[in-house]
Amino acid sequence: MESNHKPSAAETATGIATNDDIHSSPAGMSKQARYIQLLLLVIAGGAIYPMLYMRQIYQTTMLDAFQITNGQLGELYSMMGLLFFLSYGPSGWLADKMKPMLLIVVSLFATGLLGLWYSTLPSFSALLIIFGGWGISTGLTFWGAVMKRIKVLSGENESGRFYGIYDGGRGLIEALLASIALYIFSVVAGANDENVVGALVYVIYMYSWLCIALGVISLITFLFEKKEPESAADAQKYAQKNKSDNLLGDIIAILKLPEVWLIALIISAGYHLFWSTYSFSAYLQEGNWGFTAVMAGTITTIKLWLRPIGGIGGGFLGDRYSNVRVLNYALVGSALGLLGLICVPMFGFGGGVTVGLCIFFILFVGLLTYAIRGLYWAIIEHLDVPEKKLGLAIGIISVLGYCPDIFIPLINGYIMDAADNHQQGYQLYFGYTIAMTVVGIAACYALQARANKRQSQNNAPTIDVTEATS
Secondary structure (H helix, E strand, C coil): CCCCCCCHHHHHHCCCCCCCCCCCCCCCCCHHHHHHHHHHHHHHHHHHCCCCCCCHHHHHHHHHHCCCCHHHHHHHHHHHHHHHHHHHHHHHEEEHHHHHHHHHHHHHHHHHHHHHHHHCCCHHHHHHHHHHHHHHHHHCHHHHHHHHHHHHHCCCHHHHHHHHHHHHHHHHHHHHHHHHHHHHHHHHCCCCCCCHHHHHHHHHHCCCCCHHHHHHHHHHHHCCCCCCCHCCCCCHHHHHCCCCEEEEEEEHHHHHHHHHHHHHHHHHHHHHHHHHHHHHHHHCCCCCCCHHHHHHHHHHHHHHCCCCHHHHHHHHCCCCCCCCCCCHHHHHCCCCCCHHHHHHHHCCCCCCHHHHHHHHHHHHHHHHHHHHHHHHHHHHHHHHHHHHHHHHHHHHHHHHHHHHHHHHHHHHHHHHHHHHCHHHHHHHHHHHHHHHHHHHHHHHHHHHHHHHHHHHHHCCCEEHHHHCCC
């Protein structure tokens, strides 16, 4: 899970309070202290995930260093994705039972220590354990804890601001660290990439020790924290208040709502697109266009710097024109961009033109993908469900929408291993992604149609999904 992975609506899916009558008071903490802790969370969030998704920049080098196939690499990410998938609900429950900062400390130390083991370039069996451990340390013990901690730190009417700073700031941290890592990689690898494996080890060192250092800082913060803004008793109180009277009945009723499935399909399409960007670096390296590992890494690192632009820009455009409409346009543009990446090498342009067009399409798709990531949870605002069922609805949508985390890596690996050559493999994989994006585009049109119908009936821009259960 980048992943990078969910806007402020997602904390509800993990069991974190969202009741309007429950406000996380920052009592006992000055404004400066709250922002300092938020900064620490931003840095932690930006540092803990990049090591897990190094394939975005270093996939070809990783295959050489660990002596594994594309299919095996897909198995590693599928295992981690499965654990992410299973962690959405329990992570929030665990954050209610334990102090979030303590969970964050454990996550940072565990991720860093697993990274040091990772740097030894172990066997595939050991890699399965490492990736499984990362699924727990960054999913079960980290995600829900961070989301709740941000909620606790934010005062009344500050939640949006704090979550926005976290998401945008995390993207900046990831881009900055990726730039530093790429510099280290280029220096150690040498002018002709003669030592790329050794360079990869140094990059892993950087991320691993950074996680451990942040774990020490977080531990100091936890030990010297005099007062939690929110007590465990309060957490238990609102958790009990949100508990459904008939959980199984609520799940069945929610699964019958068309909007739930449409939103899940849209999120799934966006997630497919995001996963496709992980293959851009390898596509450049293995396209026989003269890209070295450093050159390809530079292009994909530049793409990372587009995250704040795409996410924030997409959000503003969505507020101005309609989240569903802008999201639909972004999905269409991304599909066309991937189609361009597939077709450009087939047109027989000169080497310089082909390279230039491929770089353009990579940055174009990257920008739109970040806009999609910033928008696909915003369409949850169209759901007008009883408050006690909203968290459950978002949790179900998360399970459905993010389930590609389990099978996309496998599909990618199998396609790559079955193709005649790597360039053809990536083109087939991009074609599969386009097909899934088309499904998301159709879902956007259907959701927009239902929204328009509801608006015309009640003169309101929301979808009253409660009628679907009557």
